[in-house]
Amino acid sequence: MTEDLYSLKLKLMKIDSENTNFNLRHLRAIHAIWAEGSFARAADRLGVVPSALTETVRQIEEIAGGALFDRRSRPPAPTPLGLDFLKDTEPLLAALDMSLNRLRDHARGLRGTLGIGATPSAITPLLAPAIAAFRAAHPEVIVTLHDDVAETLAGMVADGRLDLAFAGRARSSPDLSQVEIAADPFGLACAVDHPLARRAQVQLAEIDAQQLIHLGHETGSSRLLASHAALPESLKSGSLRCHSTIAQLCLIRSGIGVALLPRNAVLLFNDPGVAFVPVVDLVLERKIYLLSPARRAPSPISEKFVAYFRRYPLAE
Numbered sequence: 001m002t003e004d005l006y007s008l009k010l011k012l013m014k015i016d017s018e019n020t021n022f023n024l025r026h027l028r029a030i031h032a033i034w035a036e037g038s039f040a041r042a043a044d045r046l047g048v049v050p051s052a053l054t055e056t057v058r059q060i061e062e063i064a065g066g067a068l069f070d071r072r073s074r075p076p077a078p079t080p081l082g083l084d085f086l087k088d089t090e091p092l093l094a095a096l097d098m099s100l101n102r103l104r105d106h107a108r109g110l111r112g113t114l115g116i117g118a119t120p121s122a123i124t125p126l127l128a129p130a131i132a133a134f135r136a137a138h139p140e141v142i143v144t145l146h147d148d149v150a151e152t153l154a155g156m157v158a159d160g161r162l163d164l165a166f167a168g169r170a171r172s173s174p175d176l177s178q179v180e181i182a183a184d185p186f187g188l189a190c191a192v193d194h195p196l197a198r199r200a201q202v203q204l205a206e207i208d209a210q211q212l213i214h215l216g217h218e219t220g221s222s223r224l225l226a227s228h229a230a231l232p233e234s235l236k237s238g239s240l241r242c243h244s245t246i247a248q249l250c251l252i253r254s255g256i257g258v259a260l261l262p263r264n265a266v267l268l269f270n271d272p273g274v275a276f277v278p279v280v281d282l283v284l285e286r287k288i289y290l291l292s293p294a295r296r297a298p299s300p301i302s303e304k305f306v307a308y309f310r311r312y313p314l315a316e
Helices: 005-019 024-036 038-047 050-064 078-107 119-138 150-158 220-227 245-255 300-309
Strands: 110-116 143-149 164-166 176-191 261-264 274-278 285-293
Touching: 024 050, 024 078, 038 245, 110 119, 110 150, 110 300, 119 143, 119 150, 119 164, 119 176, 119 245, 119 300, 150 164, 150 176, 150 285, 164 300, 176 220, 176 245, 220 261, 220 285, 245 261, 245 274, 285 300
Parallel strands: 110 143, 110 164
Antiparallel strands: 164 285, 176 261, 176 274, 176 285
16 A cells, blocks of 8 residues: 555544544545536436435535535536645545445355365366366456365365365264265276276276275275275285375376276376276275365355356366
């Protein structure tokens, strides 16, 4: 803020403290007359009758202690006193109008920021179309996409660091709403030159536990596999673990081993070097949820994004 504008704000605050009848209506009235060059046109612009506008100007002239317009001239011209005040307050009124426009845009979800969280395998099939359409319609909104495991994303939504997230189910929290939006089956991920990659389907008994690459215990997929009663204990844990699905797929592509993963996670990059093979006796799905705050109202921007998201069919 410039020194002149700051001084002007102090001046207006002083006027307001000396006479609490002075308000924005008075300021808009004299600026409308100055812009229109006529009391009648200014009254029409402001949506008031001319007599009401005349009374408004009389009130501010009483506060100022002198005439702001020379009513003898046609059109009415500002007096030197009025012209000084109009020039002084012109940048303040323009800044206020700009702030009000931004406020309305924020309220309508037309500008501001949007923080979205997502598990990586949900981005391409679920979020990418909605993000593309949303940004095309609302280019002024700054969109930040944060990828991580479900528990981390849930915490970020609950404490306000993210507006919403698309991830596996997190632990129950009174601060979080979780609505199921999609699901995909678990199967075997392996390199395309792996012997099992040529099969239409495999059985759990055919998977070598020593070849399995596991995800860390903090991930939703790992917890689903660990709690699945039909999965042999030998396939639930092992000596090779990865922090992320991306690291897991890199090792699989290099022929280091295989993994039990949701289909969309295996097809994350449509990598021709990695194959997804259904496991006939593993009936297990990874479900994706829309995570949103339960104890605070959603922002207009996040509501708009969810509306865009719901326009697109979810991946099968």
